[in-house]
Amino acid sequence: MSEPQPHKRERRKQDRPGELLEAALDLFVEKGFAATRSEEVAIRAGVSKGTLFLYFPSKEELFKAVVMENVARPVAEGITEAENFAGNSGELLTWMMLEWWRRYGATKASGISKLMMSEAGNFPELAEFFRNNVIQPAHALVRYVLQRGIDRGEFRAIDVDHAIYSVMSPLIFLVMEKHSTGACSNAQPSINPEQFITQHSELLLRGMAVGH
Amino acid sequence: MSEPQPHKRERRKQDRPGELLEAALDLFVEKGFAATRSEEVAIRAGVSKGTLFLYFPSKEELFKAVVMENVARPVAEGITEAENFAGNSGELLTWMMLEWWRRYGATKASGISKLMMSEAGNFPELAEFFRNNVIQPAHALVRYVLQRGIDRGEFRAIDVDHAIYSVMSPLIFLVMEKHSTGACSNAQPSINPEQFITQHSELLLRGMAVGH
Amino acid sequence: MSEPQPHKRERRKQDRPGELLEAALDLFVEKGFAATRSEEVAIRAGVSKGTLFLYFPSKEELFKAVVMENVARPVAEGITEAENFAGNSGELLTWMMLEWWRRYGATKASGISKLMMSEAGNFPELAEFFRNNVIQPAHALVRYVLQRGIDRGEFRAIDVDHAIYSVMSPLIFLVMEKHSTGACSNAQPSINPEQFITQHSELLLRGMAVGH
Amino acid sequence: MSEPQPHKRERRKQDRPGELLEAALDLFVEKGFAATRSEEVAIRAGVSKGTLFLYFPSKEELFKAVVMENVARPVAEGITEAENFAGNSGELLTWMMLEWWRRYGATKASGISKLMMSEAGNFPELAEFFRNNVIQPAHALVRYVLQRGIDRGEFRAIDVDHAIYSVMSPLIFLVMEKHSTGACSNAQPSINPEQFITQHSELLLRGMAVGH
DNA sequence: CATGAATGAGTGTTCATTCAT
């Protein structure tokens, strides 16, 4: 009933795409789509330039495959945890934002999100895929938490649809920041992500507090 | 019938830079910096490739001119207005965010900000130019407003450095949103920018309010 | 019987070519043919780019005119002086070489010779003109001096045709040197032209001396 | 029939650099550095533009390789031979000058020296490369020979620094001559290089001879 | 299947030359 195990001799063949995707992920995240040369991907994956084109008919298709492969995974995990959270909704919101940063935003994987923002215009299919498989679930989760707070009388009856973005935009911003000008050392006294999230969360919670 | 009409050549000469800047703005926003070919800019402005370089010594300088004209200038204007603002700091903050959207975020020119996010990594000199002429002044303004509120006793003594991003990230997000999926007309209960800004601003103000 | 004097009003018009040639000489000598931009020539002559092409149908024609105009003049002068020289032939040879350097080699005008050497391949007509009007008379002069020495019993009966080049090649070399790498300050402990000529002349004279 | 024939591709790969260098030498000598288009080199070598840059990262590097192969190498060979020369310094000097002509001056490769004279000003990096790898070693060799003669009491104690140019300038002149008017077949009782060198060398040796 | 040598279209920039005014 388990999945059929591949023949040993096919093993190598089947690994190739994975190795290429991994190498491509690293390089696309590090240098962007245009600046990543196909040969570099091949070299990092330990194969020749020609072999890359054996598995992916073009650089664009490779890019699409990279995003498809890496994009959906981490989102699902967080959702179930959040749904089982026991504390009050304010704590949940703060925990969720910080946890999102620690588990995703601070990691290399968040480079994919940055990539999507940057290249979405040139890859409409990808953009849609990203919306459906990442943004939409994430939205749903945040909406769930906000609605939970309102339903429990912990938050005011705010406009949830827009409040979602009050929660998410700082997180998205952090990812952009992390992957944009990381190299430049002369920039502004850089942000401390966790402090920023903590204060932003607090501002939102006070802002949503059931006031007099 | 009235003023003597200038020679055709001279009239054109005066118009060229403007025509070129306009064409360049359109194309940069539409296709990004790297993907915009200089000749295309020239053609759209109705001149030959050579003529473009008669007025702008390089593609990078053309881009900088576009930034100055369409981004730095409105930012600078907003700043002086903000500094003369008479009302309380909360009103100022809300007004500033909405005005920023109306005058810049909602316009084609905000595509330049989107573009900088995407391509900053590949064009460090442009990135620095943008930081110096746009981001830095904008930061300074937001900091000024927040500090003004704190100094006047209107806001709590929050961490201003991070609060700046609580103000700016939603605005940046709106711009990303506008220019990422702009072509796609499908679904996702799209954001109403002004409502979003209004509510976000209110959340922040309540969040920064001097506690009871 | 004197040349007809031009009308006053034609004066200006007739001066143009001269001014352009002068400007072109300076720039060609300074930067070479390819690196000299036509507009620069026009500007230095105080006219517009278009005007240059009114008088010279192309950059190449301008170059040819420059060489033709400047090339023959200084040679003729030296010749008559040499023919009236009173001293012995060794003194004459040394004097001639040093004088050539002082009056011609060390001056800007020698840049024309350098130019000819460099560009001769691309301008065969010029090369021929140069040969006929500069090299040939100079050869004749040197041959005269050498033959004078032999005839007077001051020099051995050497092969005059080749000895000419033993006299001339160091002078030509000096001109090349002067106009080639003058800008580079790191070069070899540069030559002192007059000391070099003096010693070279002495070597030749001893070499041609009637043996014991 | 005997050794297994290599794959066609591999055989070509081995030949490429040589074919390209040969094509480049021809064209550089014929048209100069600036006027030689890289694609032309490639075409003459029977490959495409891209292939040239597979083997030489830039036109300048191609030129340097041509210099190393065709100029610096023969110079270096001559130097070791000269340093092992057994005879007296006068014989060495004559032998050296004649050998230089036979092995280098008389060949196509000497066109590179002519070319450097012409274009040094516009390509400072190439000029420096040439100075370091060709001129400097050649100077050192001539100095060595002259000093050897003085040290052995074969030559008078002349000013070596300038005497170097008494040796070299005729050789340089010959190269200029060969490549300047090479195309023109007309008149001027052309020089016989070996006779000229022989006599010039003899003049110098007599000139440097320890006085009576 | 895998290789890597070879390809050639694509682009920012310069500058001699033209021509409407």
Add this chain to the structure above:
DNA sequence: CATGAATGAACACTCATTCAT
């Protein structure tokens, strides 16, 4: 005659893609 705005051909170099082995 003179101008100077406009032109467009030219060129080095890159890199995704192909295909003979």
